[in-house]
Every structure is written in C-alpha cells, then in structure tokens.
Amino acid sequence: MxxxxxxxxxxxxxxxxxxxxxxxxxxxxxxxxxxxxxxxxSKHLKVLREAGVVQVRQDAQRRWYELRPAPLAEMDVWLSSYRHLWESRYDRLDDLLKELQEDTQNILQDEQQNALQEDTHKENDDEQS
Amino acid sequence: MxxxxxxxxxxxxxxxxxxxxxxxxxxxxxxxxxxxxxxxxSKHLKVLREAGVVQVRQDAQRRWYELRPAPLAEMDVWLSSYRHLWESRYDRLDDLLKELQEDTQNILQDEQQNALQEDTHKENDDEQS
DNA sequence: TGGTTATATAACTTGACAGTTATATAAGAA
DNA sequence: TTCTTATATAACTGTCAAGTTATATAACCA
Structure with a gap:
C-alpha cells in the first residue's frame, strides 16, 4: 500500500x-x-494516484491530473497533534484573523473593480448610441 | 541529505x-x-537525527531522545498552502475557538482542584494540631 | 488507412534502504 | 579489573524504488 x-x-x-x-x-x-x-x-504520477492524492480526467488523448486533497488532510490531522510544539493557539488565531481580514479586503477591492468596469461599459454604450 | x-x-x-x-x-x-x-x-533514530527532528541528551549510558519540532513546523508551512483545499478559514477559526474555550475550562477546573486540595490540607493541619 | 500525439508500461540497471547478526564502544557496578 | 548495561556501528542480505530505453496503447488527424 x-x-x-x-x-x-x-x-x-x-x-x-x-x-x-x-x-x-x-x-x-x-x-x-x-x-x-x-x-x-508517468511512474511518479502512478505513485501519487496509488496514494490517492491525485486523480485523472481523460480528455481525448490528454489526461488531466488534478489534486485530491483528502490524504493531505489526513496527514494534517496527524501533524495537528504536534502543532502545539511550535505554535501557540493565540499565534494561530492571529494568523487566521489576518487572513480573514485580507480576504475581506480582496472582496472589497474586487467590488470596486467591478463598479469601475461597469462605469466604463456605460461610457462605451453612451458613445455607441 | x-x-x-x-x-x-x-x-x-x-x-x-x-x-x-x-x-x-x-x-x-x-x-x-x-x-x-x-x-x-538505533538506525531509525540516526535517520531522525539527520533530519533534525530529534535530538539526544546523554545521561550516563542512557541516551534520552527528544523531539525537535522545527522540521515538522517547516513541513506545516508547506502543507499550509494546501489547507484551503479541505478547510475553510471559518472552519479553522471555529476549531481554534473551541480549543481555546476548552483551555479556559481546563484552567478553571485546575483552579477549583487546587482550591479543594488546599482545603484538604487545611483540614489535615487542623487534625494534626 | 497510415501517421502523429499523448500517455502508459515492460524490462532493465543501479542505488538506497529495512532488517538481521555480530561486534565495538563506553559508562557504571561489583 | 572484570562484568553488565545501553547504545552505536559494521557487514551483509533482500527488497524496492528511481531512472533509463524501448515498446505498447489508444485516440485523433490527413
């Protein structure tokens, strides 16, 4: 195995x-x-397949390999029992909250981008009419 | 290496x-x-030593092997870039907050235990006096 | 159909690694 | 000093894995 x-x-x-x-x-x-x-x-990919960490989708002659994260998640569980050795719960809370804040900022930026693009489209429409 | x-x-x-x-x-x-x-x-421990994941303390003839978590932490960094594939940030926040809550409860329980033990000691002192 | 493209597999070589037995080292203990 | 305890290492065997070259498979293309 x-x-x-x-x-x-x-x-x-x-x-x-x-x-x-x-x-x-x-x-x-x-x-x-x-x-x-x-x-x-191909040989390495076979090992990765056997470990269940990748899966294949066939598309004509091509085979698209993609990640199957379950085994990595399983390893993460194992690693979790060691994590307290190098990171306090508060450090991790800190990291997570920073990431969440970045997510929020990205969402806001995307919304602004979309708003700008919609404006541009409107201008183009105006020109064409 | x-x-x-x-x-x-x-x-x-x-x-x-x-x-x-x-x-x-x-x-x-x-x-x-x-x-x-x-x-x-001994051979396996040598490999673990070479990977830097254990270290030895000598005490007479005995050698005490202990964990050196740095390489595991390094691997955790690598794994972090995959973690979003199986766990949302909010799931992780949830897990962490649960752990922190358990910590707090443990601390409170310990304090109650200590308080009880102190009481018992006082009783013993009373008996002896 | 014959040729091309994309991938897998077979056969082979080489090197590394798990595990064994026997032995070396080195520090107490009698 | 000699014996015992705790651990490491050397030498060896067998298996397995990485990498190679050559070939098979299988689908598309002209």
Whole structure:
C-alpha cells in the first residue's frame, strides 16, 4: 500500500503536487516544467494516484491530473497533534484573523473593480448610441 | 541529505515520533514499545537525527531522545498552502475557538482542584494540631 | 488507412534502504 | 579489573524504488 508519506518522500513528486496546487495539468505539461522524462513522470504520477492524492480526467488523448486533497488532510490531522510544539493557539488565531481580514479586503477591492468596469461599459454604450 | 519527508516515509519512524510526542525516551524504551531490534531502533533514530527532528541528551549510558519540532513546523508551512483545499478559514477559526474555550475550562477546573486540595490540607493541619 | 500525439508500461540497471547478526564502544557496578 | 548495561556501528542480505530505453496503447488527424 502506498501512503501519503511514501508519496511525499520524493522531491519530484512534491514538485508535481505544487504544480497541481495551481491547476490541473497534463502529463506533458509537467514533463516540460519539471524537465524529466515522460516515462518517469508517468511512474511518479502512478505513485501519487496509488496514494490517492491525485486523480485523472481523460480528455481525448490528454489526461488531466488534478489534486485530491483528502490524504493531505489526513496527514494534517496527524501533524495537528504536534502543532502545539511550535505554535501557540493565540499565534494561530492571529494568523487566521489576518487572513480573514485580507480576504475581506480582496472582496472589497474586487467590488470596486467591478463598479469601475461597469462605469466604463456605460461610457462605451453612451458613445455607441 | 535527509529531509523530514524522508524521515516520515517509514511507519516505524512515525511511531517513534508519536512516542516522543508524549515525552523523551531512551532507546531501549522504544525498542520494547515498538517491538523492534535494538540495532534497528538505533538506525531509525540516526535517520531522525539527520533530519533534525530529534535530538539526544546523554545521561550516563542512557541516551534520552527528544523531539525537535522545527522540521515538522517547516513541513506545516508547506502543507499550509494546501489547507484551503479541505478547510475553510471559518472552519479553522471555529476549531481554534473551541480549543481555546476548552483551555479556559481546563484552567478553571485546575483552579477549583487546587482550591479543594488546599482545603484538604487545611483540614489535615487542623487534625494534626 | 497510415501517421502523429499523448500517455502508459515492460524490462532493465543501479542505488538506497529495512532488517538481521555480530561486534565495538563506553559508562557504571561489583 | 572484570562484568553488565545501553547504545552505536559494521557487514551483509533482500527488497524496492528511481531512472533509463524501448515498446505498447489508444485516440485523433490527413
């Protein structure tokens, strides 16, 4: 049986996961980005599949690999029992609240952006009419 | 170079860390608890040392192994960039606040315990006097 | 149909690692 | 000093994993 810990032991596989964290990728895309041979990529992806940390979607000849986070979440549970050793609950509360604040600010900025774009569209409409 | 990911790949080493999470342990203690040979334990502990996740304190013939959480914390940073995939910020806030509440309750209980014990001591003092 | 593209797999080599037994080291204890 | 205890290390075996080259599969394309 292949565990998530086995899957993460290889640095190439960790880089693969880092790529898939951004978005799904085809095999050849990862071959190019990681500068490894295609068979090697397929072998590593097989290990990641066996560990259940990626899944595949077929689209004609291409196979889109995407993240399946469950095993990472499971590892996170294990790691949780150690977390108090380096981070107090208040530190973590602090981090989270900062992130939430950033989220809120991003939402506000997006809304302003949208408002601006709508204005521009209106101007264009005016010109065309 | 031995990484924390290499160190965690072996299940016996993960069990060793789980034991050291509770308190420092001698080699033979872990040999008994994990039911492995002494040389094997020493070899695994060497890997954990090389990964920097344990450190040793010598006390006569005994060597007390204890956790050194830095590499786990480093791995936690890596894992953090994936955490949004399975847990919303609000879920985490929820978990943390629950933990903090439990902490507070524990502290209050401890204080009540101490108060009770002090009472008992007073009674004993009374009897003795 | 034949050729091309994308991916997987088989066969192989090499190196690393888990585990074993035997032995070395080094610090008490008698 | 000799014996015992606690741990590390050396030497060895067997398995497994990373990486390679060559080939299979399978879908699209002309």
């Amino acid at each position: 292949t565990t998530i810990y086995d899957a993460l032991a290889d640095p190439t596989r960790r880089r693969m996961l880092d790529l898939l964290r951004e978005r799904p990728r085809s095999v050849n895309e990862m071959v190019d980005l990681l500068e490894i041979s295609q068979p090697l990529a | 031995t990484t924390i990911y290499d160190a965690l790949a072996d299940p016996t080493r993960r069990r060793m860390l789980d034991l050291l999470r509770e308190r420092p342990r001698s080699v033979n203690e872990m040999v008994d608890l994990l039911e492995i040979s002494q040389p094997l334990a």
